Structure formats: C-alpha cells, structure tokens
Amino acid sequence: MVDFAGWSMPQQYTSIIQEHVTSRTAVGMADISHMGRLRFEGPGAAVFLAELLTRRVGDLDLGQVRYSLVTNPQGGILDDVLVGFYHNEHGQPFYVLVVNAANRRKILGWVQAHLPPERAEAPGEEVICTDLTRLWAMFAIQGPRSVELLQPLIDVDLHLMKYYNGAQVRILHPAAQRQGGIITRTGYTGEDGFELSVGASVALGIWEAIMEIGRPLGIVPTGIGARDTLRLEAGMPLYGHELSEGINPFQAGLGYVCYLVGYDFPGRDALKVLERQPLDKTRIGLELAGRRVARQGCDILAEGHKIGRITSGSHSPTLNRPIAMGYVPPEFAQPGTELQIDVRGRFEPARVVKLPFYRRSRKGNHK
Amino acid sequence: MTPQQLLYSTTHEWVRLETDPAGAKIATVGISAFALELLTDLVYVDLPEVGRQVTAGEPFGEIESVKAVSDLYSPVDGEITEVNTELADRLDTLGDDPYEAGWFVKIKISDESGLAGLLDHAAYQKQCEQETPNDQ
Numbered sequence: 001m002v003d004f005a006g007w008s009m010p011q012q013y014t015s016i017i018q019e020h021v022t023s024r025t026a027v028g029m030a031d032i033s034h035m036g037r038l039r040f041e042g043p044g045a046a047v048f049l050a051e052l053l054t055r056r057v058g059d060l061d062l063g064q065v066r067y068s069l070v071t072n073p074q075g076g077i078l079d080d081v082l083v084g085f086y087h088n089e090h091g092q093p094f095y096v097l098v099v100n101a102a103n104r105r106k107i108l109g110w111v112q113a114h115l116p117p118e119r120a121e122a123p124g125e126e127v128i129c130t131d132l133t134r135l136w137a138m139f140a141i142q143g144p145r146s147v148e149l150l151q152p153l154i155d156v157d158l159h160l161m162k163y164y165n166g167a168q169v170r171i172l173h174p175a176a177q178r179q180g181g182i183i184t185r186t187g188y189t190g191e192d193g194f195e196l197s198v199g200a201s202v203a204l205g206i207w208e209a210i211m212e213i214g215r216p217l218g219i220v221p222t223g224i225g226a227r228d229t230l231r232l233e234a235g236m237p238l239y240g241h242e243l244s245e246g247i248n249p250f251q252a253g254l255g256y257v258c259y260l261v262g263y264d265f266p267g268r269d270a271l272k273v274l275e276r277q278p279l280d281k282t283r284i285g286l287e288l289a290g291r292r293v294a295r296q297g298c299d300i301l302a303e304g305h306k307i308g309r310i311t312s313g314s315h316s317p318t319l320n321r322p323i324a325m326g327y328v329p330p331e332f333a334q335p336g337t338e339l340q341i342d343v344r345g346r347f348e349p350a351r352v353v354k355l356p357f358y359r360r361s362r363k364g365n366h367k
Numbered sequence: 368m369t370p371q372q373l374l375y376s377t378t379h380e381w382v383r384l385e386t387d388p389a390g391a392k393i394a395t396v397g398i399s400a401f402a403l404e405l406l407t408d409l410v411y412v413d414l415p416e417v418g419r420q421v422t423a424g425e426p427f428g429e430i431e432s433v434k435a436v437s438d439l440y441s442p443v444d445g446e447i448t449e450v451n452t453e454l455a456d457r458l459d460t461l462g463d464d465p466y467e468a469g470w471f472v473k474i475k476i477s478d479e480s481g482l483a484g485l486l487d488h489a490a491y492q493k494q495c496e497q498e499t500p501n502d503q
Contacts, residue, residue, distance in 0.1 A: 001500065016408045016433045225408075225434060291411040291455075293431055315410040315433045322410075344436070 027143035036104030044125035071267030137203030142193030175205030190234025235356030375491035
C-alpha cells in the first residue's frame, strides 16, 4: 500500500505488468474512490461552473461528460477535471465534477470563496455544492470485456452508451440494496471502459459482485501502479507530473479545451494573451532505445545541452520498452527527433514519438 | 545450498562463500526472495564488467522494476570474476529460483574482515519481518 494524496492505495495487487496487460486484453477493476467528486445543483449551477471551468458547461446534453481544466488567474493549470450532466431519479438536473484527489481542497476552497450566501441563495439562481467524495466510492472498470461484464448489473443498454457519456442508473444486484449509481463510459487507460460511482456503504458488496461476475472473463483488481502505466501509454497527462500551476494549457497540448469567448473563468484573459504567444515548450512523448527507465525529473538533452525535463516515465508493458513524457522547446518536438535523457548520470538515447504511445483498435460502436 | 546456509547483507543481497581450487575465497551474490517479492515486475538489471573492483557497501549495479530503480550493493570487498549474463533475459522468472540460477555476480574476496558484518539466515529473517509492510 502507498500513500496517494492522503489516501492509502494498493500499488499493485499481484503484478503491475499482469494487471496492465489484463486491462488491455480482458478487464481490470481499480478502486478510484480517492477521486474528488463534487455535485452541483440548482438553477445557477451551470453558470457557476462555467465561471470555474475553461470549457462550456451550459450546452452539455443530458448524460454528456466533458474533459476540462481549471486555471489560475495567470493561466496556469490548477486541475484537470471531468464534468458530467445528469438527471436524478426525480428528473432533476445536476452536475458532477470529478477532480484530482490532491486538488479537491483547492477546488473546494475556490468554490467556497466564490459562493457567498447571497449568490448561493439568490432567488431563482440558487447553487448547492455538495462534496460527495467520502459518501461515494468509485470504481474504474476498464478493458475490452467491460461492457459484457457490467451489462447484467446496469438497467441501461451499455452498448448504446457513447464514449464520454453516462447516466444515473439502477444497479441490478442485491448488494446495491436498491441504491443507484452513476456510470460513465470514461477512463484513464486508453481502453474501452466505465467509471462507476456507488454509495460507500454498499460499495464493498458491489465490488465483490463485479469480481464474482467477472471471474469467467478473467477480471483482475488493478492498483495505482497499473493505472499509471496504462494512462502513460495512452498519452494522458497526470496532475503533478505533466500538469501543474507552472504549465499552461497550450504548453500541455490542451488548448482545445479552452473556450476563451464565453464566461470569464479565472485565467481566461491570461490565456487569451498566451494563445497568441509562441510556445516556449511543449509536451512530447519519448521512446528510449535502452532498457533503463527515465523517470520524473530526469533532464532531456539535445547534443549534450539540457533542453527540458521528464515529467513521467515508466516501462511500457505493451511496447516492452521504456517510454516517457516531458517538455522541450517546440523545435525539438518533431516526431523522429533524436534526443538523450540523463538517467542517473548516464545519457540514454531517446526518440520523440507521436502521442499516444498506444491506441486501441476500435471495434465497438461507441465514438 | 539452501537459503538457510547463506549469508545476507542488510540491503538484501545473499552471499554464498566457496573456496576455488587456487585457495581464493569466492562470494557468489544474488538478491533474496524477500527483496524480489517487494520489487516485483523487474524490467532491467545492470551488472558490472568482469575485473571491476568492488567495495563492501558500495553499489556494483542496479536493478529496475516498473515502480522504481534500486542499487545493488556489494556485500564484500574484491574483484568481479564472473557475471551471470543470462539474467537479463530471464528477469521475469528470477523469483522462481533466486538462490541458484538467479545469482548475479561472483566476487574474489580481497579482504575477509568485511564478512563479519553479514547476517546469518535467522538474523536476516528477523530483519525482513521488521520490514514487512503491515498491510501484506
């Protein structure tokens, strides 16, 4: 077990490589209850969220989920989040914001600072924000057999659920004790899969039910070790590595999630300026020629001169070689560029490659 | 030789002591099953060249797992006389036989006084019990 933003989490259950490979070939399930989840409801919720997030909120269709950023007034990245729009069992709308565990208090602080009683209780524009993190567990069920696994438990047709869509659902198992949940076709692995939020009091029973149903499909529980190698292969940035307040969305390759002509969220004006400036550095993927792994903090060099730094690196179980992400000036970011990485004093040759490192073959009817 | 007959360093290397035909003391060195269990998912091992001088307590190579890289520490003073070159290709099965096929290097010992600092099996077991994460 390891500490992760104050949560005690399994690094691996058996083997990171085995859990990784099973998530790519069959199905794996991770307990991601550490992810912060904030529910926003009330007629003022959409506008309030639009004034926090870099992306539009008001135009979300029912069930739609959208990746977005939260930036500081200078345009630095405070968090990367998912926002989803759902109806509860009474048909009332609400939003769920999924934030990084390490950033939950930061985001909650911003919400509290910007939601004085006169705004929260303005007639006809009320906003209620509830931190559900400790009340709801969350499981990531990822892999090509995830639809087959979960369908018997869920009262909507998962085959028809599109990527980045979700729903408030009933869970068809006695372990759920008639409680519902929220399921979304999202994930952090580059694989087909779902994320399921259920009440904490029934979560253990539901976890065991899914493991039981999944046994013939080859399910394995997966720890944060495999979660990290899976997301790295998928080229997905991780807060605290590729993303931080010292990085802006354009450097991170996330300019496409910044909608700069809408609501005045923090950092919008700074981003309008940054958008017009040439990039000083950009996020790249690297494949190493040798076996030694480049990890966060290693220097990236071009012909002996330091040009940047590694933000994440690991062994790629799929490619069976070390891969890494980092930031370099744009003139070194062209795929095929040969660079070196200083791995504990020895220079390891590496080549810039297009992200992601791994892309699944899309046979399903989603997206 | 069984694990009970080996000596151990506090940094989880095991040592098998033998005397070669010329009368020199040779230490065969590997890493313990306990250490392999903690490392898991090995991807790379870096071993020294034959002929290199090593010092007790100083790194002679490194072993890397998906999670992290760890130094390999020499348990004795001496010179590398043999390196297990097959190891790199069978890291995934190293845990099956860590004390025979899983040896890393052989070292011709130059100063035997350092051997006194090594642990016997019982003492090493005790150390491992103290290091075992309480959740496992």
